[in-house]
Amino acid sequence: xxxxxxxxxxxxxxREVYSALKNVVGEQWIHESRSVVETYSKLSIEGxxxxxxxxxxxxxxxxxxxxxxxxxxxxxxxxxxxxYHVPFIPFTNGxxxxxxxxxxxxxxxxxxxxxxxxxxxxxxxxxxLEPYVDYAQLQAEAMKRGLWNGGTPLxxxxxxxxxxxxFAGLWQTDLKYGLLNRNIISVKMVLPDGEILxxxxxxxxxAGDFWEYGPGPDLMGLQRSGLGTNGIVTxxxxxxxxxxxxxxxxxxxxxxxxxxxxHDAKYDSPPEPLKNHKLLWVEFKDLDTQLKAMxxxxxxxxxxxLNATGVYSAFYCSQTQEMTVQRCKEHFFPDxxxxxxxxxxxSDQQIAYEEEVIRQxxxxxxxTFLSETHKPEVLxxxxxxxxxxxxxxxxxxxxxxxxxxAWLPVGPLEEAKTTSREWKKALDLFGEIDITDRGGADxxxxxxxxxxxxxxLFETDNYxxxxxxxxIKKAQAYGIYGAxxxxxxxxxxxxxxxxxxxxxxxxxxxxxxxxxLFMRKIRQVFDPNSVAAxxxxxxxxxxxxxxxxEIKAAVNAMRELNGMPRVE
Amino acid sequence: MTYYEPKPHKxxxxxxxxxxxxxxWGCARCNWCQNHWAWNVKSAEYSEIxxxxxxxxxxxxxxxxxxHIARALLEGDFDYEDAPEVVKFLYTCTTCxxxxxxxxxxxxxxxLQVNETLRxxxxxxxxxxxxxxxxxxxxxxNYDNPWMQPRTQRDRWARKIKIxxxxxxxxxxxxxxxxxxxxxxxxWHVAQNTATILLGAGVDLGMLGTKEVCCxxxxxxxxxxxxxxxxxxxxxxxxxKTGAKEIVTFCPGCFKALSHDYAExxxxxxxxxxxxxxxxxxxxxxxxxxxxxxxxxxxxVTWHDPCHMGRHCGIYDEPRRVLEAIPGINLVExxxxxxxxxxxxxxxxxxxxxxxxxxxxxxxxIGEAKKTGAEAIVTSCPFCEQNIGDALxxxxxxxxxxxLTDIMIKAMYSREV
Ligand SMILES: Cc1cc2nc3c(=O)[nH]c(=O)nc-3n(C[C@H](O)[C@H](O)[C@H](O)COP(=O)(O)OP(=O)(O)OC[C@H]3O[C@@H](n4cnc5c(N)ncnc54)[C@H](O)[C@@H]3O)c2cc1C
Ligand code: SF4
Ligand code: SF4
Numbered sequence: 001x002x003x004x005x006x007x008x009x010x011x012x013x014x015r016e017v018y019s020a021l022k023n024v025v026g027e028q029w030i031h032e033s034r035s036v037v038e039t040y041s042k043l044s045i046e047g048x049x050x051x052x053x054x055x056x057x058x059x060x061x062x063x064x065x066x067x068x069x070x071x072x073x074x075x076x077x078x079x080x081x082x083x084y085h086v087p088f089i090p091f092t093n094g095x096x097x098x099x100x101x102x103x104x105x106x107x108x109x110x111x112x113x114x115x116x117x118x119x120x121x122x123x124x125x126x127x128x129l130e131p132y133v134d135y136a137q138l139q140a141e142a143m144k145r146g147l148w149n150g151g152t153p154l155x156x157x158x159x160x161x162x163x164x165x166x167f168a169g170l171w172q173t174d175l176k177y178g179l180l181n182r183n184i185i186s187v188k189m190v191l192p193d194g195e196i197l198x199x200x201x202x203x204x205x206x207a208g209d210f211w212e213y214g215p216g217p218d219l220m221g222l223q224r225s226g227l228g229t230n231g232i233v234t235x236x237x238x239x240x241x242x243x244x245x246x247x248x249x250x251x252x253x254x255x256x257x258x259x260x261x262x263h264d265a266k267y268d269s270p271p272e273p274l275k276n277h278k279l280l281w282v283e284f285k286d287l288d289t290q291l292k293a294m295x296x297x298x299x300x301x302x303x304x305x306l307n308a309t310g311v312y313s314a315f316y317c318s319q320t321q322e323m324t325v326q327r328c329k330e331h332f333f334p335d336x337x338x339x340x341x342x343x344x345x346x347s348d349q350q351i352a353y354e355e356e357v358i359r360q361x362x363x364x365x366x367x368t369f370l371s372e373t374h375k376p377e378v379l380x381x382x383x384x385x386x387x388x389x390x391x392x393x394x395x396x397x398x399x400x401x402x403x404x405x406a407w408l409p410v411g412p413l414e415e416a417k418t419t420s421r422e423w424k425k426a427l428d429l430f431g432e433i434d435i436t437d438r439g440g441a442d443x444x445x446x447x448x449x450x451x452x453x454x455x456x457l458f459e460t461d462n463y464x465x466x467x468x469x470x471x472i473k474k475a476q477a478y479g480i481y482g483a484x485x486x487x488x489x490x491x492x493x494x495x496x497x498x499x500x501x502x503x504x505x506x507x508x509x510x511x512x513x514x515x516x517l518f519m520r521k522i523r524q525v526f527d528p529n530s531v532a533a534x535x536x537x538x539x540x541x542x543x544x545x546x547x548x549x550e551i552k553a554a555v556n557a558m559r560e561l562n563g564m565p566r567v568e
Numbered sequence: 569m570t571y572y573e574p575k576p577h578k579x580x581x582x583x584x585x586x587x588x589x590x591x592x593w594g595c596a597r598c599n600w601c602q603n604h605w606a607w608n609v610k611s612a613e614y615s616e617i618x619x620x621x622x623x624x625x626x627x628x629x630x631x632x633x634x635x636h637i638a639r640a641l642l643e644g645d646f647d648y649e650d651a652p653e654v655v656k657f658l659y660t661c662t663t664c665x666x667x668x669x670x671x672x673x674x675x676x677x678x679x680l681q682v683n684e685t686l687r688x689x690x691x692x693x694x695x696x697x698x699x700x701x702x703x704x705x706x707x708x709x710n711y712d713n714p715w716m717q718p719r720t721q722r723d724r725w726a727r728k729i730k731i732x733x734x735x736x737x738x739x740x741x742x743x744x745x746x747x748x749x750x751x752x753x754x755x756w757h758v759a760q761n762t763a764t765i766l767l768g769a770g771v772d773l774g775m776l777g778t779k780e781v782c783c784x785x786x787x788x789x790x791x792x793x794x795x796x797x798x799x800x801x802x803x804x805x806x807x808x809k810t811g812a813k814e815i816v817t818f819c820p821g822c823f824k825a826l827s828h829d830y831a832e833x834x835x836x837x838x839x840x841x842x843x844x845x846x847x848x849x850x851x852x853x854x855x856x857x858x859x860x861x862x863x864x865x866x867x868x869v870t871w872h873d874p875c876h877m878g879r880h881c882g883i884y885d886e887p888r889r890v891l892e893a894i895p896g897i898n899l900v901e902x903x904x905x906x907x908x909x910x911x912x913x914x915x916x917x918x919x920x921x922x923x924x925x926x927x928x929x930x931x932x933x934i935g936e937a938k939k940t941g942a943e944a945i946v947t948s949c950p951f952c953e954q955n956i957g958d959a960l961x962x963x964x965x966x967x968x969x970x971x972l973t974d975i976m977i978k979a980m981y982s983r984e985v
Pocket of ligand 3 (some may be wrong): 601617618619620621629630631660661662663664665666667668680911
């Protein structure tokens with residue numbers, strides 16, 4: 001740790017760059033004062049940015065924040081960045097991965113002014129959005145028209161779809177609708193060199209914006225998951241689906257909280273699921289039975305969502321951290337569980353029929369439904385899910401302390417066992433940081449059955465104290481170890497991080513093989529001046545050489561712990 | 569201070585930034601401090617909730633930004649001389665509490681408390697408040713009111729009303745009038761209406777007249793804790809001495825100060841009397857059959873929740889019940905209501921220092937109100953009435969703004985008081 005009162009001095013952009021940017025957006029929309037850049041520097045779940053804050057590392061501070069209002073503005077900004085070789089980071093909420101890794105003065109391009117829903121096309125069931133439009137806004141407007149987008153992330157509805165394009169879009173209702181990245185029709189992007197790319201059918205004049213394919217190869221496929229490195233999404237068109245609920249989510253009869261009594265559970269308690277929807281909660285005796293039941297349900301083709309929340313519900317459904325911890329200790333929520341979201345999407349009898357199917361499956365596989373007679377108090381405590389499964393609000397409760405590290409491998413359902421086993425091993429090896437770390441471990445990881453059960457995602461996390469850098473570092477070690485485990489057991493690409501971003505792209509060449517070398521070539525084509533979120537997804541050879549030796553050593557240590565050879 | 573370390577019990581006004589250390593470090597960047605609670609979002613247009621972020625679009629204006637600025641100041645990453653702009657960011661906040669409510673609901677963290685604690689630190693260090701606030705503070709110290717008015721003028725609104733002076737004649741219920749209405753003759757009607765309604769319902773009502781002193785709310789919000797402590801002490805002593813069992817006030821600022829803030833001041837006695845917002849009191853009188861409305865008021869109205877009455881103190885339903893008890897009133901709701909109400913823009917010293925921002929915020933509320941088809945906005949806060957009223961005038965808009973008591977009086981008497 002460094003001198004605790006030592007100041008952290010930001011770098012500034014050269015004056016001619018600043019003036020050029022100011023000419024694009026106007027004086028009001030460019031900021032470089034110390035306190036402004038501070039608010040764009042400590043991120044959400046990026047342990048690294050927290051540790052660097054503790055260490056007073058100035059490189060987490062951007063030099064400047066600029067707020068474009070249009071694609072033209074973004075293009076002009078990016079061209080200036082190329083002209084002067086200024087690295088830039090696209091930024092929406094800054095929940096993840098925005099942190100500048102560069103030593104050079106870096107520009108943040110914040111999209112908060114680009115917040116229009118450009119169009120909702122009810123005929124073709126699609127919506128075209130600017131990058132600052134979030135899920136809640138889109139859902140509210142679509143539902144009024146009998147449509148919806150198919151779900152929202154746990155990261156809650158304030159997430160923007162454009163940053164999720166670069167990322168994921170994991171929803172409670174992915175069983176039927178698939179991840180966001182399966183729901184994108186097209187994007188308009190400013191490429192890192194300032195060129196504009198439109199993908200899909202929208203790039204054919206007058207063809208319309210209805211299909212993800214345009215002429216030639218799938219350019220969106222090349223861009224998807226680029227995490228801001230391959231360009232900046234300035235417009236995104238997503239699919240909408242039929243919505244059978246009310247045109248707004250109903251009021252909760254418990255009323256509205258005030259600051260006096262905000263932690264009362266009644267304000268989190270929608271009494272019933274939404275119109276034409278139903279949730280069924282099932283408890284199992286062990287992980288094997290749970291996974292078997294989930295596989296059968298997914299194969300049967302019923303339901304719009306199928307997920308096992310494990311004791312994660314202790315976070316989402318508890319009004320305070322104390323309650324969360326208490327419920328973890330008591331195993332208040334069943335360790336092995338799943339819930340199915342049913343909807344009358346095609347007929348009024350659909351829910352009744354599908355419920356019958358699920359009851360038969362559970363009767364065969366084994367399991368008990370939570371009900372008025374079996375653990376009614378648990379069922380009541382799970383009520384936030386009645387709305388959250390459609391429009392997520394409470395997900396960030398897992399971040400009350402600090403959600404610093406996640407393992408998020410995807411794979412066939414059975415692989416949840418590997419994740420669970422390895423996570424337990426990691427806890428034994430490094431020691432748990434918080435009792436809530438076992439939320440995804442000893443009991444069960446969070447399991448999402450995705451895209452009709454073709455594959456699943458398993459989530460395990462730990463929760464260090466943000467005030468204690470040693471705890472955050474420990475959580476980072478879990479993350480690196482997790483990347484090694486994922487690679488060792490061929491658990492598939494991790495949804496969010498690790499083997500998709502540096503240093504893991506290069507440090508785990510088994511996942512590829514050598515995918516990073518191909519990605520380097522792509523980067524050179526799209527980003528000849530290395531200005532776009534540099535080093536985010538793949539390092540150039542030169543950046544790799546400059547990468548801190550201690551992190552390389554840490555990754556190698558974890559590789560060795562998993563019996564994998566060192567990488568130099 | 570780490571997350572699970574037991575926190576020593578401290579009253580709010582005793583706390584320093586250090587007491588919020590874990591909270592400040594733990595800000596999760598979830599952005600709920602800028603957004604309407606998702607379950608209740610009904611449109612894209614009205615899905616944001618922080619007036620300051622909504623207008624200026626960068627994070628220092630949001631609750632989240634205050635947390636990050638507080639962290640950096642606490643840890644010495646920068647100091648005031650490196651970031652003089654901080655003062656503006658901290659004071660362009662209406663203290664509406666929307667960030668605080670959503671953050672507490674989700675994250676157990678306190679961005680508004682952190683902002684108010686930061687303000688107190690700025691004042692203590694001689695950096696804050698804004699120059700515009702300094703006159704206000706001076707006035708409170710010199711005249712016991714923020715409006716530079718002589719004390720003798722405080723009871724002019726009551727010249728035509730027979731109301732006991734509680735220092736001379738005991739009364740069960742003390743009417744705490746507050747400075748804004750007492751000194752602004754365009755707002756006298758609110759005090760006059762309130763007194764008339766309460767007296768008409770047989771309430772044994774008294775007031776302090778020229779002896780009343782500022783409750784201290786504006787001073788507390790601006791961050792001058794020493795002056796606030798002094799006012800709290802004086803008020804508690806004086807109010808306790810009256811022997812009144814109940815205190816009624818219509819000003820949400822006074823209400824919050826008397827009912828919540830004084831209890832958070834160190835080393836002062838407890839306020840003996842029960843404190844009511846006038847809408848709570850009216851609601852009770854209606855239930856008891858002591859207040860009835862005989863004359864229809866045929867109007868389509870919408871209720872604007874004042875932040876310090878609603879979100880801060882939980883009074884959402886009482887004024888609505890009062891309005892619904894009035895024949896002819898058609899109450900239609902805006903999209904952002906109750907805990908997710910959009911602030912008028914006038915609170916927390918924002919109107920004093922940033923009039924333009926305050927007016928723009930009010931104009932946004934007016935736009936939202938108009939979408940309901942209402943002819944009038946009804947509220948119960950002198951600051952909201954002033955700020956929204958000024959914006960309506962500037963817009964030359966035919967929509968009206970009423971205090972709750974204006975509508976009640978119309979429903980009770982053939983002529984206005
Ligand atoms: C507690 C928690 C729970 C979560 N749960 C889920 C979940 O259930 N499902 C899920 O899918 N995700 C989840 N996430 C991750 C979530 O998807 C991301 O947090 C979200 O996408 C971040 O949005 P943001 O607006 O903060 O993006 P930022 O952090 O601002 O950006 C994310 C990345 O995208 C880039 N980027 C931003 N805008 C653009 C743009 N316009 N064009 C190109 N690149 C851009 C940025 O440079 C950055 O690299 C969770 C995160 C947290 C912290
Ligand atoms: S709601 Fe609270 S935790 Fe979330 S970003 Fe705002 S201040 Fe931080
Ligand atoms: S109190 Fe209101 S104006 Fe101030 S930061 Fe919070 S939400 Fe914004």
